[in-house]
Amino acid sequence: MTHDGAGPEVATVRLEAAKNPAQSESRRRRIWRIVRNILIGVIAAVAAIWLVLFITKGRFLKGPFERTVTRLIDRPVRVGGDFQLYFAPFDIKFLAEGLTVANPDWTTRRHLFTARRIATRIAPLSLLFGRRRLRWLDLSDASLDLEWNDARTANSWTFASDGKGKPFELPIIDRAVLVSTALRYRDPQLDLIADLDFSSIRSRDARIGEAVRFTGVGRIRRTPFTLRGALLTPNATAARGRNRLLLNAVAAQNRITMSGTLPSLADIEGVPLAVTARGRNAAELLGILGVVIPRTRAYRLKSTLVKRGSEYRFGDLTGRFGDSDITGAFTVQNGGPRVHIDANLTTRLLDIVDVAPFIGYNPDLVASRGFAAAARAAGAPPARLLPDASLRAEGLRAFDADVRYRVSRLRSDSVPVTDVSVTVALDNGLLHLSPFSFTMARGTVASDVRIDWRRRPARIAYDFRMGATPMARLLAGFGVEEAGTSGTVRGRVQLEGDGDTLHDSLATSRGRIAFVIPQGQLTTRNVQLSELDLGTFVQKMFESRLKEPVRINCGLIAFTVKGGAAAADPILIDTSKNVVVGRGGFSFATEQIDLAFRADAKKFSLFSGQSPVGIGGYFAKPSLDVVSPQLLGRAGAGLGLAVLAMPPAALLAFVDVGDARAAACGPVLAGATAKGQRTRDGKPRDDLGTGTEDRSKDKLRKKFLGIF
Template identity: 70%
Template sequence: MNSTSSDAPDSPVPPEPTPVTDDNLAHRRKRRRNIALRIVIGLLGAIFAIWLILFITKGRFLKEPVESIASSLTERDVAVEGDFQLYFAPFRIKFLAEGLTVSNPKWATRPHLFTAKRIDTRIAPLALLFGNWRLYWLDLTEGAVDLEWNAKRTANTWTFDSKGDAKPLELPTIDRATLRDTSIRYRDPVLQLLADLDFATVVSSDAKIGEAVRFTGDGRLRETPFTLQGALLTPNATVQRGQNKLELQARAANNIIDISGTLPSLADIEGVPLATRARGGNAAELLGIIGVVIPRTRTYRLNATLVKQDRMYRFNALKGTFGASDIAGQFAVDMSGARVHVDATLATKTLDIIDVSPFIGYNPDVIAARGVQAAAAATGAAPARLLPNASLRAEGLRAFDADVRYTATRLRSDSIPISDISVVVDLDDGLLKLSPLRLTMARGKLASDIAIDWRRRPAVTRYDIRLAATPMAQLLDGFGVAEAGTNGTVKGRIQLTGTGDALHESLASSSGRIAFVIPRGTFSTRNVQLSELDFGTFVQKMFENKLKEPVQINCGLIAFTVRGGSAAADPILIDTRKNVIAGRGGFSFATEQMDLAFRADGKKFSLVSAQSPVGIGGYFSQPRLNVISPELLGRAGAGLGLAVLAAPPAALLAFVDVGDAKSAACGPVLQGATAAGQRTTKGKARDDVGNGKKATSGQKGEKKFLGIF
């Protein structure tokens, strides 16, 4: 039977919600405030208790925990030998430690990063929470700091980072300080720099530490010892993180370097322009300190603005002198790579020729005092020689790279007028290129490409020197040759390859070709007639007082083939309106001897003509002109015999030139062809210009040093 019991219990009824009233909300907020207040009071009480305990005990009981925590965080051994205090006094953190030591990493050369007989300081706690160190007061006695980089410059001793990431050095803000017997040591194996600085006792109060903080020191940079001294001239600003004026003077390798500037802080020189002045007797000694090899210079003085960015050192607004020459521009030294790299743009208004001499191996001081020959002898060259035997250090030229752009407006010289010099220097791992090297010489343009491979032992040098058409009058004017009556030009090319670390060695072993072409033009009679040795014409013009009358040159070629340092005429051939001049012989770069002979054959009948070779012998430094050759003496003897047998007028027959010289075809001459390619105007091969294989003059009675003609 389905029925519902009347006595079944009723379902539970939920209580009605308490209505939200203003009184209820106020009660809840009050309860929360009370809880927060109890928490704050509890924290303040705990802090006060801690402060009180620390203040009463001076925190000495924290010595071992602090040593342990500091050692764990820094991964260094931190220890305090004597008294230790760490507490709030009253709101600043007081830290005192006697015999404090902080160890260095194992790779460092010194056991400790920091040691102090006694350090007593007050630290700003709020600044510390934001990662900044501000010391209201510091008293340091016999403090020593060791700052080092590792061998690869990837880590340093002052960066506490297990990953090994090196960070720049940052010093804390110090309001007042007392420093006694403080020293700093800095070591950088990559830069090969070691410096030790000792600071004079510094006492400050109320953020004032007197007029200057002075320091002295010494060290070594790339095996070169140096000393330095300096001062912080406005240390009162420095201790408050203001600007500080620095003055420093360093002495190294007979050079004096002065640096001054304004630093934002003691250790912050990154990007700060510093006025730099350097002076000394030889700039090569200065640059040699950082491993950059250049030829020696005379006394120099340089001013520049130095800006350091990491391992890049830029010298801007460079200006100064070396020897009797001026220099300006800018250059940068990058020490971040495996080799030092120099990048420079330099310019000179007036370049003294003596200051150029070191770049080919001469000592400029010797040249200035005693001349080129004495300077060559000073390099080990034999007597009477001019080419220097001095060599640059090949190993030094592989220690750095360089990109240099240099210009000079004028070369100060007593002979050849040279101006508008420009050269691009590229040095890459011992391969030195001077390309292009350009200059203006007597209104002619000279361009060259020179490459010296110092990676090969001995060095291999390739010369390619090109002379554009140059007026001979201006070219020879410096040698006392009259300009009037001469409008001829000369152009040429020198291509040689040699081995050796010195200029003399390189040329003495060289092979290649030298050729100078003379296109159509006129030349002063005074200059030409002695070469042609046409006595009849010369005497006739001398009595007619027409020495300035020009002689027409159709074409000319003075060329040599060089083998093993010996140059053989190949050919010497000059065609003029009246004569054909041919030359034989040659010279040696090894001995610097010359053995040349020039012979002029007339194209027309001449009653009085010697027709004998003019010999040029001797050395580059002491050339000898042999006008009265053995052949001429023989002909004079024959004339004397004829005069005895017949009559005095018959003696003239020995000097008669029948005028059978064959005119030269100017095409091969102007093309610089070898002797085998020379032709007469009728197209026949010439038989009076040799074959370019024997470098002798053919003069009798003289020792031939290049072969037998």
């Protein structure tokens, strides 16, 4: 045993080596000669192969090439003419004439790729490491056909019979000359076919000296389009194959431009592209993709598009439609059974005219001639306001959507609306607008709308809930002065109907409409006009006390709706000076209004007409009927008394003894029906409607103006 721990055998070898240094050197030289001879043999073999390939140009490899590539990509590959494959001197030189690569059996074209001549030099190491790189490419009379199958589960450029292979990836090209090149793309799920023709292409040092220009035609969802574009060398030095894309397209009166820098000749994956679009109607633009929205006025949009797989994201969106602005982002996802839209959009100022399409009006007609003319153009008879235009239900099962939309302010002359917020969810034809909220005249309206397009006709449920809203501010746009009016109103509209238009759904609706007026104040002028108390009104007019406040104790304006016809159930307003009750109703089907109001005083008054005030006409043109048969009857009675007795006796016909029965405010504030209303002493009221009056026109006139 040695002191360094080595065994006896090692020690013996060391001893012999120390004694025979010449023998050890001879052994090392022998090993070196063996290694050298092996290296020389390998180099000689490679040189021989290189020489054979160079001399023969590798033409004898044509058959093995066809068989090998056919096996690798699971597609028949054929070379109809000359074939060359060799090292020149270090790059791989490849030439094939009449090259064809077959398509799968399910495609509409026989070949994925054909070329009269293809010649290229390939960097050898790029075949082993990283992305394939072509030193140069010369391609003549080439055609590439790219297709998806009907279910979009397989495509023609993924090289595997089961469609699960690795898709073809375009190599980096340093220099290129392409002559008479064509590309065809087909996607049955998008109903898209595009045919592009490329002009001659020449590039050098990964830069294309002349623009790669192309033109094309196609069809998407039965909409034809044309294309013009170019691939340009960027001004700044770029990585190999990086090119500038410019594209212009025209489809369905929409003009679309796209620009960006591509990492290679035809790679747009993950590349930000600047996109602009303009046209007469954004519904035509999105309709190309099968996305249905209401008609818009002329629009212009600008965005940044990034494609990742089947997802197309449009970010930094800005633009205008009509007189309204829009910003935000949205994503189109084509990977599922239906197109899916996800969006976050914001509008600072939304013009009321641009809202018109969402209920079936033509916005251009509304802007030029008003809502009534637009309603008639949409199919509504004269004097009708609700449109009969279809809300395009037929397309709402072709895509799904999740959209969040906010509006800071609605531009309107009549109703001040701000802070609109709506979340839209569409799932296979079931549309929810929930939550849907906005601020109106400093009051908040929270609502939910549900439209089931899976039914024919569609079933639409409306639920609008209005928080306490100042009446003066709410009605300011209709000429009501805010000074002296402090009352508020809150309410709920809950209806459900069947129809593919706004008119049809309301004309068949059922439900309840109720607006509650808690305690507040109104001006004396408003109250006296409502009860036609001529004596008190004139007295206060001469005393300059027209704006003396009158306290509202409570009020309820409610309707029960059945079959699209609404009947008062009840109309009851209790003030400090009188009790206002109403009968009648209106029809969503005919849009006819026939309401009658009467105010009974709580105090004695001379010269009081005390007869109903009628509101008739239609939604589009309501009318006020002040001189009712009851007022004429009182005038006749007064005239008779004057003839039989003396002229002062005529005044007796206009005396109001002030016997109005005050309302119990509990049921009023609770929004109870007419049957649940009580007087202040707890007795049932018998002066209210029942919510079931006959709404035919003749009976309305005879009944509602003669009910008091």
